[in-house]
Amino acid sequence: MKVNVTVNGVDHSVDHVWALESLLDFLRERIGLRGTKNACEQGECGSCSVYVDGVLVCSCLVAAGQVEGCSVVTVEGLAPDRGVHPVQQAFLDAGAVQCGFCTPGMVVAAHCLLADDPVPDDLTVREQLSGNLCRCTGYQKILDAVYLAAERAGAAPSRQGSRP
Amino acid sequence: MTVTDTATRSSASAAADGVGVSAPRPDGVPKVDGSFVYSSDEYHDGSLWGVTLRSPHPRARILAIDTSQAAGVDGVRCVLTHEDVPGSKLFGMNTYDQPVLAFDEVRYQGEPVAVVAATHPEIARRACELIVVDYEELVPVTNPEIALSGQVEGLPQGGLVRHVRIRHGDVDEARATAEVTVKGRYEMGTQDPAFLGPESGLAVPLGDGGVELYVSTQDLHRDQRQVADCLDLPLDRVRLVLSGVGGAFGGKEDLNVHIHACMLALSTGRPVRMVYGREESFFGHVHRHPAIADVELGATRSGRLVFTRVRLVLDGGAYTSTSQVVIANGCYFAAGAYDVDNVEIDGYATYTNNPPCGAMRGFGAVQSCYAIESAMDRLAAALGMHPLELRMRNAISEGDLLPTGQPVDGPAPVQEILSYLRDLPLPADSDHTTGDMRARPGGVGNVTRGEGIRRGVGYALGMKAIGFSGGKDDTCTARVTVWIRDGEPVAEVHCAAPEIGQGVVTLQAQIVRTELGVRTVELRDSDTDIAESGASSASRQSWMTAGAVVGACALVRDEILERAAAVLGSPAAGLSLDGTEIHDCDGRPVLSVAELLGPESVSHAYTYSHRVTEPVDPERGQGDAHIAFAYAAHRATVDVDVDLGLVRVVEMATAQDVGTAMNPLAVEGQIEGGTVQGLGLAVMEELQFSDGRIVNPSFTDYLIPTMLDVPPMPMKIFEFPHPDSPYGLNGVGEPPNLSSTPAILNALRDATGLELPRAPVRPSDLVIELGGRANRRASARPLQA
Structure with a gap:
C-alpha cells in the first residue's frame, strides 16, 4: 500500500508498504529515523514511543497503514x-x-x-x-x-x- | 619512559570537567536526540538481512539438514550450516566447545542450526521455516544434581565443568567448639540480563577477503580471536568496531551474531545486518547461573563465627561459556565479608541441557552472597541477636585472611558501611488503608484495602573481587594524541574499552582534562586497530582504562615538556603543562602549546597492567588471586500483603566504598542500577523452564522492574582511596548487585516469619495461610541501641 504521513513536520509518501509493517519498522527502515528503538516489539518496553497526532503510542503496536494522513513526531522531532x-x-x-x-x-x-x-x-x-x-x-x-x-x-x- | 608521579604533577580534580566531578557524557547528546548509532541501527547500502534458525529441542540428534527449499526462495542469497564454517567449528569464551552452527547433536533449546541471508528479514525468516532438520529427540538432562551424579550419559566431562575446593582452617575440629549451628538450603532461579538493546551487528566483506564487523560487545579482542578462528582468517583480516551497546551486564561477553553475520557477508559478498528480536534475544545470550547452595554456620553464643561450610552448585547449561570462572568467583566469596577461621567450600558448575549460563553482573558472587546472607539472618535468629549486630561482630577488616589465604589488603571499611545503615532512620510507616493505592503492594490492580500488609526490614552485606583474578594476564592499552586545531590543543583518545553504558568514555575525557589540561577531548571509535583493553566486565574497566590513559597522558606530557625544554633551553623538570601553555617553575606561562607544536602532533600509547595474581591451588584453593576488593551493603524495607503474596519494596538504603568517586553522578547511577537489578532478582525476575524449554521468553512474561516497582534509594558513598589504583578508584558496578537481593529476602523473612528458601520469591511463597507455616522461623531480637 501507499502511506502518506507527516513525520516531524516533513511530508512523506511511501509506496509498497507491507500490510503488517509496523510504524516502528516504517520509521526506522523506510524513513531512516532510527532514533526510535526496537527493544521488545510487543508494546512492553516503551523504547519505540512516538506521538501520532499528539497521542503517545508504542510505534511497534501501530501498523504503518494506520498513520495515513497523520502527523507523527519522533525523538528526532522534539527539539x-x-x-x-x-x-x-x-x-x-x-x-x-x-x-x-x-x-x-x-x-x-x-x-x-x-x-x-x-x-x-x-x-x-x-x-x-x-x-x-x-x-x-x-x-x-x-x-x-x-x-x-x-x-x-x-x-x-x-x-x-x-x-x- | 615510565609513568611517574602523575598525581603530583597533575592538579587532580582541579580541571574543569576533570576527575572527581560529574562531567557530562560525551555520548550524551546523541543518546537523547536519537542520533546515537546502536548495533541494531547500523545500516549499509545494499545490505542483506541475516536470520538464524534455532533448535526447538533442548536435546536431539541431528540426522539430516535439507536447505534446498529455503535456498530456492526468491530473495534468499544464501543458506549456511555447520558444513560451511570455514575454520574452527567451535567457539567459546575460554573453552572452544560451542558449535558455530550445530552438528551431530543440539544441546539446548535455541541452539543455532542454520543461518539465512535474504533481501528482507521477513523473507529470511520464512526461508528459515523451509529448512528441514531431521531431529531424533533425546531426553534432556535439566537437573544439575542429576548431572553431577555421574549417572547420566551424553554430557561433556561427565556433567562436571569444574569442582572448586577451598579449605581454610579445620571445619571438623571447629564444629566441636561451635555453641550454635544453623543449616540452610537456598536456591536461586535463572536471571536474564535483559539488556534493552538486542544482539545485533553489521558485517561488511572487504576486498582482501577479510571482513569488518560493527557489533555491540563487552570485549572486542576476545571476540576478534574467536571470529578469526572460526572464519579461518588471520587476525588482521578481521576488524571489529564497537557499535552502540544497548546494555550488556555480562550477557554480551559471549558471541552472538558475530560469526554468523561474517559468514553470510563473506559468502554473499554483501554487507549483512542481523538484529535479534526480543524472543530470540532470550535464546541468544547467556543467563545468570541458577544456584543451589547449602550453607552451615557455627558460632559462639556471643555471635562470633567459628566455621562456615558452603556447597554451591551452579547450573552452567549446555556449554562452558565462563562457568569455570563463575564457579570460582562464587566460591571465593561464599563465606561472605566475614572474618572466620575455619571455612570449607565446595563449588560445582555443571553441564545440562538448559540454555548456557555465563557472566552476569556479580559473576557467581551474587548467588553466594544471597546464600551466606540468608544464612547469617538464620544464625542471628538462632542466637536471638539483631542481624546487623551479628554482621558487625564478624565483619572483615584489613589484614584478615580470606578463605583463600590471601590477606585483605586495601581499605575494608565494612564497619563504616554497616554503621551508616544502622544509624539511618527507617522510612515512615505507610498507612495503606487510607493512602494512595499506587503505593500498596501490587499497585492499583491487585490490592486489598491494606488489611493484610506487614512491614519488614532486612540487611545484607556483599564483597567481591575487582578485576580479573586467579593469575589471568590482564592489560589495557590507550593511545593519546595531542595536536593543534584552530590555535587550540585537541586531545584524542583511542582505546578499545567498550562503552556499555557505564561511562568509560566520560572517564577517559575527564582523565585527559585532568592530566593534560586540554579542554577539547575527542574519543575515537573503539576498535581492534589498537591493542586490547580487556572486557568491560568484572568491575575492572574504569581501573584499567584509567591506568592506560593516565600512562599515555604522562608520555605525551613528557614529550611536550622535553620539546619545550629544547626550545626554551631550560630543563624539562622545571616546566609544567596546563593544556594551552607551558609554565616555568614559577608558574609563569613561557610558551604556548600551539606555538610549540605547530602542525605536528604528539602521540603515545601506554599499556597498563595491574599487579600479578596467582591461581588458587586445586586441593585447598589457596593463593593470592585478587588485586582488590569492594564492599557494599543494603538495608531493605518492604511491605508485604500476606493475603495476596504481593510485595512493595518501600526503600533500599545502601552504602558502598568506591575508593574515589571519579564521576559522582555516574557512580550513583551504577549503584542505583545494580540495586534495582538485585530487586528484580528478589521479587520478580525468573526465566522459567519446562523440560529444558524456556516458557517466558518475552517482556510480557519475564518481568523486570518498572519505575513503579523501585523505591527511593538513599545512599552513602564512602571514598577510601585504594592504594594500588589510578586516583585511588575502585570498581563500582557489581557490588551493589550482590547485597540487594538478600537484603530484600531478609526483609521479607522479617515481615512474614517465613524461611523463604528460594529467590525470586513468588506470591505463593508469601501467602502465609497457604504457605509454609511449618517453615516459620524464630524471630530475631531487636537491635540494641
Whole structure:
C-alpha cells in the first residue's frame, strides 16, 4: 500500500508498504529515523514511543497503514532546529542516560507526561513512565530528570511546550 | 619512559570537567536526540538481512539438514550450516566447545542450526521455516544434581565443568567448639540480563577477503580471536568496531551474531545486518547461573563465627561459556565479608541441557552472597541477636585472611558501611488503608484495602573481587594524541574499552582534562586497530582504562615538556603543562602549546597492567588471586500483603566504598542500577523452564522492574582511596548487585516469619495461610541501641 504521513513536520509518501509493517519498522527502515528503538516489539518496553497526532503510542503496536494522513513526531522531532529540548537537557544534567537505549522512548514519554501535567507528583511520574523499561539506571536519575525539567519549565513556562 | 608521579604533577580534580566531578557524557547528546548509532541501527547500502534458525529441542540428534527449499526462495542469497564454517567449528569464551552452527547433536533449546541471508528479514525468516532438520529427540538432562551424579550419559566431562575446593582452617575440629549451628538450603532461579538493546551487528566483506564487523560487545579482542578462528582468517583480516551497546551486564561477553553475520557477508559478498528480536534475544545470550547452595554456620553464643561450610552448585547449561570462572568467583566469596577461621567450600558448575549460563553482573558472587546472607539472618535468629549486630561482630577488616589465604589488603571499611545503615532512620510507616493505592503492594490492580500488609526490614552485606583474578594476564592499552586545531590543543583518545553504558568514555575525557589540561577531548571509535583493553566486565574497566590513559597522558606530557625544554633551553623538570601553555617553575606561562607544536602532533600509547595474581591451588584453593576488593551493603524495607503474596519494596538504603568517586553522578547511577537489578532478582525476575524449554521468553512474561516497582534509594558513598589504583578508584558496578537481593529476602523473612528458601520469591511463597507455616522461623531480637 501507499502511506502518506507527516513525520516531524516533513511530508512523506511511501509506496509498497507491507500490510503488517509496523510504524516502528516504517520509521526506522523506510524513513531512516532510527532514533526510535526496537527493544521488545510487543508494546512492553516503551523504547519505540512516538506521538501520532499528539497521542503517545508504542510505534511497534501501530501498523504503518494506520498513520495515513497523520502527523507523527519522533525523538528526532522534539527539539526545533536540531537542538536539544529542555526535557532532553534535563536527562543529560540529571545523569539519566547510561546505555541510552531506552532514552529516546523515555524522553518522548516524559515530554508527553509534562505536557499533560507540568507539576506531576512522584507516584504520577512513576505510573506514567512505568510503561518505559530501563535496565541500567534503576530509574532514580530519570525521575530526577523529570523533576528537573518540570522545575525549569516552571521558571520559564513557555519553554516546555505542549504536545505536538 | 615510565609513568611517574602523575598525581603530583597533575592538579587532580582541579580541571574543569576533570576527575572527581560529574562531567557530562560525551555520548550524551546523541543518546537523547536519537542520533546515537546502536548495533541494531547500523545500516549499509545494499545490505542483506541475516536470520538464524534455532533448535526447538533442548536435546536431539541431528540426522539430516535439507536447505534446498529455503535456498530456492526468491530473495534468499544464501543458506549456511555447520558444513560451511570455514575454520574452527567451535567457539567459546575460554573453552572452544560451542558449535558455530550445530552438528551431530543440539544441546539446548535455541541452539543455532542454520543461518539465512535474504533481501528482507521477513523473507529470511520464512526461508528459515523451509529448512528441514531431521531431529531424533533425546531426553534432556535439566537437573544439575542429576548431572553431577555421574549417572547420566551424553554430557561433556561427565556433567562436571569444574569442582572448586577451598579449605581454610579445620571445619571438623571447629564444629566441636561451635555453641550454635544453623543449616540452610537456598536456591536461586535463572536471571536474564535483559539488556534493552538486542544482539545485533553489521558485517561488511572487504576486498582482501577479510571482513569488518560493527557489533555491540563487552570485549572486542576476545571476540576478534574467536571470529578469526572460526572464519579461518588471520587476525588482521578481521576488524571489529564497537557499535552502540544497548546494555550488556555480562550477557554480551559471549558471541552472538558475530560469526554468523561474517559468514553470510563473506559468502554473499554483501554487507549483512542481523538484529535479534526480543524472543530470540532470550535464546541468544547467556543467563545468570541458577544456584543451589547449602550453607552451615557455627558460632559462639556471643555471635562470633567459628566455621562456615558452603556447597554451591551452579547450573552452567549446555556449554562452558565462563562457568569455570563463575564457579570460582562464587566460591571465593561464599563465606561472605566475614572474618572466620575455619571455612570449607565446595563449588560445582555443571553441564545440562538448559540454555548456557555465563557472566552476569556479580559473576557467581551474587548467588553466594544471597546464600551466606540468608544464612547469617538464620544464625542471628538462632542466637536471638539483631542481624546487623551479628554482621558487625564478624565483619572483615584489613589484614584478615580470606578463605583463600590471601590477606585483605586495601581499605575494608565494612564497619563504616554497616554503621551508616544502622544509624539511618527507617522510612515512615505507610498507612495503606487510607493512602494512595499506587503505593500498596501490587499497585492499583491487585490490592486489598491494606488489611493484610506487614512491614519488614532486612540487611545484607556483599564483597567481591575487582578485576580479573586467579593469575589471568590482564592489560589495557590507550593511545593519546595531542595536536593543534584552530590555535587550540585537541586531545584524542583511542582505546578499545567498550562503552556499555557505564561511562568509560566520560572517564577517559575527564582523565585527559585532568592530566593534560586540554579542554577539547575527542574519543575515537573503539576498535581492534589498537591493542586490547580487556572486557568491560568484572568491575575492572574504569581501573584499567584509567591506568592506560593516565600512562599515555604522562608520555605525551613528557614529550611536550622535553620539546619545550629544547626550545626554551631550560630543563624539562622545571616546566609544567596546563593544556594551552607551558609554565616555568614559577608558574609563569613561557610558551604556548600551539606555538610549540605547530602542525605536528604528539602521540603515545601506554599499556597498563595491574599487579600479578596467582591461581588458587586445586586441593585447598589457596593463593593470592585478587588485586582488590569492594564492599557494599543494603538495608531493605518492604511491605508485604500476606493475603495476596504481593510485595512493595518501600526503600533500599545502601552504602558502598568506591575508593574515589571519579564521576559522582555516574557512580550513583551504577549503584542505583545494580540495586534495582538485585530487586528484580528478589521479587520478580525468573526465566522459567519446562523440560529444558524456556516458557517466558518475552517482556510480557519475564518481568523486570518498572519505575513503579523501585523505591527511593538513599545512599552513602564512602571514598577510601585504594592504594594500588589510578586516583585511588575502585570498581563500582557489581557490588551493589550482590547485597540487594538478600537484603530484600531478609526483609521479607522479617515481615512474614517465613524461611523463604528460594529467590525470586513468588506470591505463593508469601501467602502465609497457604504457605509454609511449618517453615516459620524464630524471630530475631531487636537491635540494641
